[in-house]
Amino acid sequence: MATRTNDQQEALQPGEFIEELEGIRAEWRERFPFRIREIMSQEEFPRLAAAKRRAHMGGDINHRFEGERYLSTTDKASRRMQLRKLVDEGGQDTVGGPQVSHPMLSRWESRAYGVTPEEVDALEKGDCDPAELVKRGWWVAMMRDSAFGVAIGSGMVMEGENKIQSDKLLAAIERDRQRFVEWGVENPDQALENRHEHAGIDIDHADFNEEVARRFVNTPELQEELRKAYILRLQMTSGG
Amino acid sequence: MGAQPPLGPEELSVPPLSGDDFLALLDEQFRARCPEPPPFLQALYDGKLSQEHLQMWVKDQYPYWDEGLVFSTGAIFIKTNDEPTRTHMLRRIVDIEGEDVVGDLSGSDIPSWEELWLRFGTGVGLSQSEALEWHPFTRTYFAIQTLRTYSRFWDWTWLDGVASFYASDLYGKEFLGRAHEALRDHYRVPNHALEFFRVYLGDVDSHIPWEREALAYWCCTTERQITAARAFRERLDIEQQLLVGLEQTCLRGEPAFQVP
Numbered sequence: 417m418a419t420r421t422n423d424q425q426e427a428l429q430p431g432e433f434i435e436e437l438e439g440i441r442a443e444w445r446e447r448f449p450f451r452i453r454e455i456m457s458q459e460e461f462p463r464l465a466a467a468k469r470r471a472h473m474g475g476d477i478n479h480r481f482e483g484e485r486y487l488s489t490t491d492k493a494s495r496r497m498q499l500r501k502l503v504d505e506g507g508q509d510t511v512g513g514p515q516v517s518h519p520m521l522s523r524w525e526s527r528a529y530g531v532t533p534e535e536v537d538a539l540e541k542g543d544c545d546p547a548e549l550v551k552r553g554w555w556v557a558m559m560r561d562s563a564f565g566v567a568i569g570s571g572m573v574m575e576g577e578n579k580i581q582s583d584k585l586l587a588a589i590e591r592d593r594q595r596f597v598e599w600g601v602e603n604p605d606q607a608l609e610n611r612h613e614h615a616g617i618d619i620d621h622a623d624f625n626e627e628v629a630r631r632f633v634n635t636p637e638l639q640e641e642l643r644k645a646y647i648l649r650l651q652m653t654s655g656g
Numbered sequence: 657m658g659a660q661p662p663l664g665p666e667e668l669s670v671p672p673l674s675g676d677d678f679l680a681l682l683d684e685q686f687r688a689r690c691p692e693p694p695p696f697l698q699a700l701y702d703g704k705l706s707q708e709h710l711q712m713w714v715k716d717q718y719p720y721w722d723e724g725l726v727f728s729t730g731a732i733f734i735k736t737n738d739e740p741t742r743t744h745m746l747r748r749i750v751d752i753e754g755e756d757v758v759g760d761l762s763g764s765d766i767p768s769w770e771e772l773w774l775r776f777g778t779g780v781g782l783s784q785s786e787a788l789e790w791h792p793f794t795r796t797y798f799a800i801q802t803l804r805t806y807s808r809f810w811d812w813t814w815l816d817g818v819a820s821f822y823a824s825d826l827y828g829k830e831f832l833g834r835a836h837e838a839l840r841d842h843y844r845v846p847n848h849a850l851e852f853f854r855v856y857l858g859d860v861d862s863h864i865p866w867e868r869e870a871l872a873y874w875c876c877t878t879e880r881q882i883t884a885a886r887a888f889r890e891r892l893d894i895e896q897q898l899l900v901g902l903e904q905t906c907l908r909g910e911p912a913f914q915v916p
Contacts (some may be wrong), residue, residue, distance in 0.1 A: 483734035486730050487727065487734065499753050502756075505748070506743065517739065520739075
């Protein structure tokens with residue numbers, strides 16, 4: 417999948433550019449379909465726990481990449497929207513809201529699969545999984561080195577996907593909730609809140625990402641930079 | 657870490673102070689570094705500044721209250737991997753950027769510090785456009801850029817950043833609290849224009865306790881204590897350097913350099 421614009425002289429119109437990115441996603445999903453996760457049996461828990469352990473290794477990076485986006489945003493209104501996103505993900509309870517931080521939601525999910533808080537503490541202080549080290553390293557580097565429109569626009573890949581798939585994701589979570597109750601999983605609402613949050617709040621965040629890309633990724637060079645970041649992010653989340 | 661040579665085994669083999677003793681050391685260093693108010697603020701307290709001087713204060717310090725604090729606080733936030741401490745920092749950023757950013761969650765409509773600072777300017781007869789068009793004194797600019805880069809890069813660790821917040825809050829509580837009283841009593845600045853001071857001082861009061869707690873707990877090695885104390889002193893120096901151009905121009909009548 418090549419980026420297309422070595423000889424592109426003028427920037428695409430915003431709508432045209434977003435459509436092109438969605439086309440890249442659609443083409444990608446033909447080869448690497450987006451999987452709606454659903455847990456059909458408790459026998460899957462050990463595999464899910466292993467994946468969660470890998471994710472906890474080396475600590476949570478949400479504040480690092482979202483914070484980098486915040487820091488590089490030179491448009492004040494967009495920067496404050498990005499701050500609002502930091503609060504949504506860093507914990508709405510910080511300012512009197514209902515939702516805990518995303519790292520805490522991730523811990524709740526891990527707990528349901530048998531990964532204890534003490535184990536998470538130890539994993540976070542330990543080394544990162546080597547593949548995750550370089551994937552996350554690139555992800556943070558891209559936030560640091562890119563124009564803010566590109567950095568925030570790159571969120572269209574995953575948050576945009578969650579927006580597209582939101583109904584299916586929420587339905588699968590609801591079916592899992594019923595199964596968790598049947599299986600006697602302790603506090604099923606907490607166990608599923610991480611997935612529920614991403615299937616919901618990501619819609620607002622995806623809209624914000626797209627709006628920033630429309631307004632600020634407005635030269636051929638910036639559009640090429642975002643195309644490249646977009647494809648790399650697809651690759652990153654597909655085993656790259 | 658600025659350009660200081662690294663600490664050797666001799667310096668680092670000294671046992672660390674207890675948390676309480678380390679905080680006492682910082683408070684002692686605050687008194688040593690700031691034995692009296694900066695001359696500009698002393699002149700303010702004494703009722704010796706003109707309206708033009710007050711206007712110059714507002715417009716020259718605006719970039720500090722705006723992008724200087726936003727950037728430096730965000731940069732320290734990014735470096736902080738301890739979630740409870742980082743959560744306090746997030747709250748601090750919300751205070752700086754305006755609680756109205758999260759008004760739907762908090763019910764608050766308090767705007768950003770920079771917006772309140774501009775309203776203070778309006779109260780002393782300065783238009784917003786005059787404030788935004790001002791080219792800051794070069795020394796002010798240098799101080800802001802130093803704060804930004806030390807916060808952003810390796811010069812300060814996350815914990816040094818907490819020490820920097822603590823220094824700034826002690827300084828603000830001590831000196832801007834008195835400025836608030838002087839503006840109200842000597843200069844008759846309308847009450848509504850002084851909201852900046854009430855909001856800022858309230859915010860500072862809410863942050864000092866967690867900063868002390870974090871410094872007492874996390875500065876648990878000699879090296880951490882040495883570097884955090886240095887960052888603490890450096891932030892006090894930066895705060896004082898922010899006023900040098902104003903002192904030169906307003907108190908000594910020697911126009912200071914301005915950013916081109």
